[in-house]
Amino acid sequence: MKIFTRKPVNSRLFAAALLLMLSGCVVGPKYHPPSPPAPPAVYKESPARFKETEGWTVAQPADAKLRGKWWEIFNDPELNALEDQLNIDNQNIKQYFENFMEARAVVREARSQYFPTLSVVPSVTHSRASANVGSANANSAGTGTTSSPQLQSTLYSLPLEASWEPDLWGKVRNTVRQAQYAAQVSAADLENERLTEQASLAEYFFEIRGQDELQKIYDDTVAADQKAYELTRALYEAGIDDQISVVEAETTLQSAQAGATNVGIARAQYEHAIAVLLGKAASNFSIPVKPMTIAPPSIPVGVPSELLERRPDVAAAERTMAEANAAIGIAYAAYYPNLTLSGEGGFESSSFSHWLSWPSRFWSVGASIPETIFDAGLRRATVQQYVATYNADLASYRQTVLAAFQQVEDSLAEVRILSKEIQQEQQAVNSAQTYLKLEQARYETGVDPYVDVLIAQTTVLADQQILNTLQVQQITSAVALVEALGGGWDRSQLPNAQQVTQKPTKSETTIEQ
Numbered sequence: 344m345k346i347f348t349r350k351p352v353n354s355r356l357f358a359a360a361l362l363l364m365l366s367g368c369v370v371g372p373k374y375h376p377p378s379p380p381a382p383p384a385v386y387k388e389s390p391a392r393f394k395e396t397e398g399w400t401v402a403q404p405a406d407a408k409l410r411g412k413w414w415e416i417f418n419d420p421e422l423n424a425l426e427d428q429l430n431i432d433n434q435n436i437k438q439y440f441e442n443f444m445e446a447r448a449v450v451r452e453a454r455s456q457y458f459p460t461l462s463v464v465p466s467v468t469h470s471r472a473s474a475n476v477g478s479a480n481a482n483s484a485g486t487g488t489t490s491s492p493q494l495q496s497t498l499y500s501l502p503l504e505a506s507w508e509p510d511l512w513g514k515v516r517n518t519v520r521q522a523q524y525a526a527q528v529s530a531a532d533l534e535n536e537r538l539t540e541q542a543s544l545a546e547y548f549f550e551i552r553g554q555d556e557l558q559k560i561y562d563d564t565v566a567a568d569q570k571a572y573e574l575t576r577a578l579y580e581a582g583i584d585d586q587i588s589v590v591e592a593e594t595t596l597q598s599a600q601a602g603a604t605n606v607g608i609a610r611a612q613y614e615h616a617i618a619v620l621l622g623k624a625a626s627n628f629s630i631p632v633k634p635m636t637i638a639p640p641s642i643p644v645g646v647p648s649e650l651l652e653r654r655p656d657v658a659a660a661e662r663t664m665a666e667a668n669a670a671i672g673i674a675y676a677a678y679y680p681n682l683t684l685s686g687e688g689g690f691e692s693s694s695f696s697h698w699l700s701w702p703s704r705f706w707s708v709g710a711s712i713p714e715t716i717f718d719a720g721l722r723r724a725t726v727q728q729y730v731a732t733y734n735a736d737l738a739s740y741r742q743t744v745l746a747a748f749q750q751v752e753d754s755l756a757e758v759r760i761l762s763k764e765i766q767q768e769q770q771a772v773n774s775a776q777t778y779l780k781l782e783q784a785r786y787e788t789g790v791d792p793y794v795d796v797l798i799a800q801t802t803v804l805a806d807q808q809i810l811n812t813l814q815v816q817q818i819t820s821a822v823a824l825v826e827a828l829g830g831g832w833d834r835s836q837l838p839n840a841q842q843v844t845q846k847p848t849k850s851e852t853t854i855e856q
Contacts, residue, residue: 388759399817440533443529501699502705504686514677534655542825550613553818557811571796592797615628637814638762652834670732682710687706688707765817
C-alpha cells in the first residue's frame with residue numbers, strides 16, 4: 344500500500360516542481376545599462392582653466408552640486424515666490440504629472456496578469472422546442488403512437504468560471520517590467536518638464552528686469568535730450584545758433600521717445616509669458632517695475648562624471664532602453680507554447696426550487712497548450728523589430744549624453760566670455776559718456792557744431808543698449824547653465840519599481856473640475 348500511495352504524491356510533487364521551475368524561466372536578453380561616452384576630467388570651458396578670466400567664476404569646491412530650489416542662488420525673493428507658485432499651478436507640469444499617474448496605472452494593469460480571472464454569469468433561459476422535432480422523436484421509439492412532447496423548458500444556471508495562464512516564459516514579468524520602466528521614463532519626463540518650466544520662468548523674469556533697466560536708460564536719455572533741445576532752441580531764438588541744430592536736437596529727442604515707447608512691447612510679452620507659466624490669465628497678472636541688472640552668482644558645476652546622474656533627460660533615455668529590452672523578451676516569449684488552465688463549476692437546474700440544491704451542482708476542469716507551428720516569419724520579424732528599436736534607443740541615449748555635455752560647455756563659455764565682454768563694454772560706456780560731456784562743453788562755447796553732440800549722444804545710447812543686452816544675456820545664460828546641469832535633481836529621486844507600482848492616493852485619482 345505504501346508503494347502505491349507514494350507514486351501519486353511523488354507525481355504531484357514532480358508536476359508542481361516542474362511547474363515552479365518553468366514559471367521561473369524568463370526568455371530574452373538580460374538588460375545591462377549602456378556605457379556612455381567617456382566624460383572629461385574637467386569641463387573644457389570652466390573659468391578655472393583660464394588664467395585671464397575676470398569677474399564671474401564657478402563655485403568652489405569643484406565637486407559641489409546644486410540642490411533643491413536652485414533658483415535661490417540668485418538671491419531674489421520675488422523670483423523665489425514666483426518659482427514656488429509655478430510648481431503648484433503650472434498646467435504643463437500638471438499634464439506631465441497625470442501622464443505619470445497614467446503610466447503607474449498601466450503597471451498595475453500589467454501585474455493583474457499574474458493572477459487568475461474569476462467570473463460569474465447567472466442566467467435564466469426559457470425556451471420552446473419545435474413540435475415536429477418532438478413528434479419525430481416519439482415515432483422513432485417504435486410504439487406506433489404519438490405522445491405529447493414537452494415543448495417548453497426553463498434552465499436556471501449559476502456558473503463560476505476561472506482561467507489562469509501561468510507565466511512560464513516570463514512574458515508577464517517582462518510586460519510588468521516594461522510598464523515599470525515606462526513609468527520611470529514618465530517620471531523623468533515630468534522632472535525634465537518641471538526644470539524646463541522653472542528655467543523659462545527665471546529667464547523671463549530677468550528679461551523683464553533687463554527691460555526695466557533699458558526703460559530707465561531711455562527715460563534718462565529722453566530727459567537729457569529734452570534739455571539739449573531746449574538749449575538749442577534758446578540759442579537759436581537768441582540768434583546764436585542756426586535752425587538746423589534745433590531740428591537735429593528735436594529729431595534726436597523724438598527718436599529716443601520712440602525707442603522708450605518700444606521697450607514696453609517686449610516687457611509686456613515676457614510678463615504675459617510668466618502669467619501663462621503660473622497658470623494665470625495674462626489680463627490679471629503683472630510684475631512691478633524694478634530696473635535692475637545683476638551679475639550671475641558663482642554656480643557649482645560639479646565634475647563632468649556626475650552630470651549623467653543629474654540630468655532627468657539622460658535618465659529618461661536610459662530607462663527607455665530598459666523598456667525596449669523588456670519588449671524584446673516579450674517578443675521572444677511568443678516562440679514558446681502558452682499553458683492555459685481553466686475551470687468551471689456551479690449550479691444548474693430546470694426547476695427554480697432545486698436550483699441551488701446539491702444534486703444540481705456541475706463542474707469541469709481542463710488545460711490547453713496552444714503552439715504556433717507556422718507564422719510565415721512573424722515572430723522572427725517581431726523580435727528583429729524590437730531589437731532595432733533597442734539599438735535606436737541606444738543611439739538616442741548616447742546622443743542625449745553628448746548633447747548634455749555640449750549644453751554645459753556652451754553655457755560655461757557664454758557666461759565666462761560675456762563676463763569679460765561686459766567689462767569691456769562698461770569701459771566703452773564710460774568713455775562715451777566722457778566724450779559726450781566734452782562735446783557738450785565745446786558746443787556750448789561755440790567750438791563745435793551741434794552735430795558733434797548728436798554723434799556723442801547716439802554713441803552713449805548705443806553703448807548703454809549693448810551693455811544692457813550683454814548683462815541680460817549673461818544672467819539668462821547662467822540660468823541656462825543651471826538647467827544644463829540638471830537643476831537640483833539627481834537620479835536618486837527617480838522612483839524605483841516598487842514606488843511606481845504602489846496604488847495612488849485618493850486625491851491623486853479624483854476627477855478635477
